[in-house]
Amino acid sequence: MFVEKSQAEFKAGATAAYVPQRTLKTSISCTGVALHTGAKVTMTLRPAEPDTGIVFRRTDIAGRGAEIPARWDHVADSRLCTVIANADGVTVATIEHLMAALAGMGIDNVVVELNGPEVPVMDGSSAPFVFLIECAGVLAQAAPRKAIRVLKPVSRSNGQTVASFTPAHDGLTLDFEIDFAAKAIGRQREAFLLTPATFKAEIARARTFGMLEDIPRMREAGLGLGGSLDNAVVVNGDQILNEDGLRFDTEFVRHKILDAVGDLALAGHPIVGHYHGVRSSHAHNNVLLRALLNDPAAWTLEPLRPGVHAPAGSAAAEAEQRLSA
Numbered sequence: 001m002f003v004e005k006s007q008a009e010f011k012a013g014a015t016a017a018y019v020p021q022r023t024l025k026t027s028i029s030c031t032g033v034a035l036h037t038g039a040k041v042t043m044t045l046r047p048a049e050p051d052t053g054i055v056f057r058r059t060d061i062a063g064r065g066a067e068i069p070a071r072w073d074h075v076a077d078s079r080l081c082t083v084i085a086n087a088d089g090v091t092v093a094t095i096e097h098l099m100a101a102l103a104g105m106g107i108d109n110v111v112v113e114l115n116g117p118e119v120p121v122m123d124g125s126s127a128p129f130v131f132l133i134e135c136a137g138v139l140a141q142a143a144p145r146k147a148i149r150v151l152k153p154v155s156r157s158n159g160q161t162v163a164s165f166t167p168a169h170d171g172l173t174l175d176f177e178i179d180f181a182a183k184a185i186g187r188q189r190e191a192f193l194l195t196p197a198t199f200k201a202e203i204a205r206a207r208t209f210g211m212l213e214d215i216p217r218m219r220e221a222g223l224g225l226g227g228s229l230d231n232a233v234v235v236n237g238d239q240i241l242n243e244d245g246l247r248f249d250t251e252f253v254r255h256k257i258l259d260a261v262g263d264l265a266l267a268g269h270p271i272v273g274h275y276h277g278v279r280s281s282h283a284h285n286n287v288l289l290r291a292l293l294n295d296p297a298a299w300t301l302e303p304l305r306p307g308v309h310a311p312a313g314s315a316a317a318e319a320e321q322r323l324s325a
């Protein structure tokens with residue numbers, strides 16, 4: 001079970017009239033390969049004060065210019081992976097699977113140190129980051145968690161690509177549809193209510209994927225140099241090239257949901273609403289997020305009420321904490 005916090009800490013959180021913000025109990029590091037540059041990179045997740053949010057820090061760059069907040073208005077590029085930049089042009093790439101893990105596990109405040117320009121790809125899913133979070137442990141903080149409540153429908157489409165938000169009473173639900181020409185993928189649809197338990201069991205392990213025919217073009221462009229069957233599902237028509245096959249029958253659409261969790265985490269707060277994606281991408285999810293947040297009538301920021309389903313705000317998640325305390 002998810003190792004959470006001490007009994008005393010839990011009681012303090014349980015009697016509070018709000019859902020607490022959460023950070024890590026201790027710092028934790030990992031080393032891995034960067035998907036696009038192929039370089040080895042070390043990442044350290046550090047606990048952070050309430051209201052810090054998720055902030056990336058490039059330790060290979062001196063001075064104040066090395067910090068980059070993980071926010072929707074800092075997204076510089078999202079064609080292949082999500083790249084964020086600060087005012088000095090310092091960037092961090094491939095943040096989406098780590099962002100998904102932090103949001104999925106209900107972590108509000110963390111400083112992510114990296115000694116290079118890209119988050120390590122690990123196995124192409126969020127599972128290794130979930131493992132790191134669980135090893136570090138989670139600490140409830142004495143500050144209320146706030147959520148962005150969707151107040152009216154917001155939708156953006158581009159040809160057959162559609163992404164939308166509609167209001168929901170409770171929590172964030174994600175409903176995603178894909179339709180690929182490759183027979184090994186085809187049409188898939190899944191929908192989940194996001195809680196740490198659901199994220200860990202149904203979403204986190206789904207790996208990124210690509211088509212065999214796209215690999216030479218990516219390599220020529222100097223991208224995907226760290227990519228291999230160890231960190232992506234590779235599809236060729238009706239074939240899966242990975243020896244061990246898939247982790248779920250619908251691993252592809254589950255990974256698109258994982259990506260959407262990471263993309264929507266750039267809102268800076270959990271979202272209470274219903275998300276629907278049809279063939280949506282990192283870039284299109286960011287278009288939707290900007291459309292929502294740039295319309296003051298479409299949302300409101302409010303303290304998350306105890307019992308509302310959102311990562312670590314749900315009755316189920318609180319019960320889970322109680323069991324493991």
Ligand SMILES: [Zn+2]
Nearest residue numbers: 096208255259
């Ligand atoms: Zn992805």
